[in-house]
Amino acid sequence: MLKIFTHIYMPNTQQLQDLTTQVRRDILRMVHKVNSGHPGGSLGCADFFVALYQDIMDRKDTFNMDGKDEDLFFLSNGHISPVFYSVLARSGYFPVEELNTFRLINSRLQGHPTTHEGLPGVRVASGSLGQGFSVALGAAQTKKLNGDKHLVYSLHGDGELQEGQNWEGIMYAAGNNVDNIISTIDLNGQQIDGATDVVLPMGSLRAKFEAFGWTVVDIEQGNDIDAVLEGMAKAKSLTGQGKPVCVLLQTIMGNGVDFMMHTHAWHGKAPNDEQLAEGLSQNAETLGDY
Amino acid sequence: MKTYTNTGNKDTRSGFGAGLTELGKTNENVVALCADLIGSLKMDDFKKNHPERFFQVGIAEANMIGMAAGMTIGGKIPFTGTFANFSTGRVYDQIRQSVAYSDKNVKICASHAGLTLGEDGATHQILEDIGLMKMLPGMTVINTCDYNQTKAATIAIAEHHGPVYLRFGRPKVANFTPEDQTFKIGKAIQLTEGSDVTIVATGHLVWEALEAAKTLNEKGISAEVINIHTIKPLDDQAIIDSVSKTGCVVTAEEHNILGGLGESVARVLALHKPTPQEFVATQDTFGESGTPEQLMEKYGLNANAIINASEKVIKRK
Secondary structure, X not given: OHHXXXXXXXXXXXXXXXXXXXXXXXXXXXXXXXOOOOHHHHHHOHHHHHHHHHHHOOXXXXXXXXXXXXXEEEEOOHHHHHHHHHXXXXXXXXXXXXXXXXOOOOXXXXXXXXXXOOOOOOOOOOOOOOOHHHHHHHXXXXXXHOOOOOOEEEEEEOHHHHOHHHHHHHHHHHHOOOOOEEEEEEEOOEEOOEEHHHXXXXXXXXXXXXXXXXXXXXXXXXXXXXXXXXXXXXXXHOOOOOOOEEEEEEOOOOOOOHHHOOOOOOOOOOOOHHHHXXXXXXXOOOOOOO | OOOOOOOOOEEHHHHHHXXXXXXXXXXXXXXXXXXOOHHHHOOHHHHHHOHHHEEEOOOOHHHHHHHHHHHXXXXXXXXXXXXXXXXXXXXXXXXXHHHHHOOOOOEEEEEOOOHHHOOOOOOOOOOOHHXXXXXXXXXXXXXXXXXXXXXXXXXXXXXXXXXEEEEOXXXXXXXXXOOOOXXXXXXXXXXXXXXXXXXEEOOOHHHHHHHHHHHHHHOOOOEEEEEOOXXXXXXXXXXXXXXXXXXXXXXXXXXXXXXXXXXXXXHHHHHHOOOOEEEEEEOOOOOOOOOHXXXXXXOOOOHHHHHHHHHHHHHOX
């Protein structure tokens, strides 16, 4: 059953939605088991990850750190590791049963993703925020040097853009025509201490990226798999034109679990037994729990 | 006593530049990144010869380190170049997460280390970088002593898989190690044989240690000088073997006494062979403006300081 999704050939919307629902179950069960982790942002990005790994990216069957001749993905906001791990597992990078070890001692599934334990699918550690842009840029430059036409994808939190290093990288990418990169911003408007507009207002991210010389694509329905597919396909079509491409992905934090939505309260909090049951009841077991 | 000839003063940073030029010809995977200090780092040749493999990142060191980490994915061997201060303290978290913890094959090449940067003063001098870098798991830390050794080390680290911190400096100093040397990471070099005191020195202090040994010899004191170019991994055995003969040790470095070579040597000896030790290092202080010679004199980092420390430590045996 699971293997089907490892190599879906041109998946249909229903298949992708089923996988997304299962990923949401995985996220809830992972954080509940260890009573820690970050469900809010993970749930909000489930559709994006499924679209990316099952449709958008051209990736190889086996994991190789160098990732030559395939698309690469870098997760900069590493705290949403639950969604990353679930989609990696269900895309065939490691056994789905291993999700059981999330955040446990001696696990490859560390609280924040790392290469240190050799988990297939992860190419750099992330967690301390704001570093992923630069790493993705470096990988994109190496692809150009290697004559590799594949793309580099990255994901960043919107609050994460408050880190200055991002803007060093954003400036560099446009100034050096790094046009083989698609950087997506998870625009959920929330961070730990509250709404991003309250904690540190960032103004118009579209205007900022455009001022820095990027091409910007909006995905207004970031929790609608068709909208994500369409937006990412558009972003892809805009690569190779001398400018880096930014996707502003509007998501709802906690999407798919009604009491977790539209709030920062579930940024880094695990559900209790009753809340887990409630959350799972809203996300049917489509592909089988691990 | 074996003596060494200064073949003419040269800066260690030019040794780095020459090594990088050589690597440009011999290893097509070597790429270089610089944060607006091409001339200071002597990266001009590499840039001119291999513009496609040279990346000017601007005054943005954090992005430079992150990019270097990313560039390893796909097989490149990035050498980053900026001052030691901006190569370490400014980007510690980037090095920690994206390079060291992620085990990326990045070579962090740092010029203008220590006091000998001179007139720019304490904002640009760093005396804490060895400590910062050696604490990072998996990081190799090298501090070369002259032009020839810096060139050889630059070439050698390209063949070593894993993150490396290569520390060198700005002033023209004695060039005395062999031009055709092969640099072996982690292998100490015994420069003189002695029986009364071991002097373990790194970087610019190695030549000062040789000068000190000459004077000590005239006073009838036999000093064994060891050039510790690699501070991590440290050549424990070379140190233990030497102090087993001499019974005391002086460590000498252009770095804070806290966190430097001296503390690494003290750890080895405390574990394996407790031995009286004196430290030639800065005493938990920032630097200041001045000529390199004035600063090394004021902060006690020259041959005289090593002589005094040697005489003192011998009495503690």
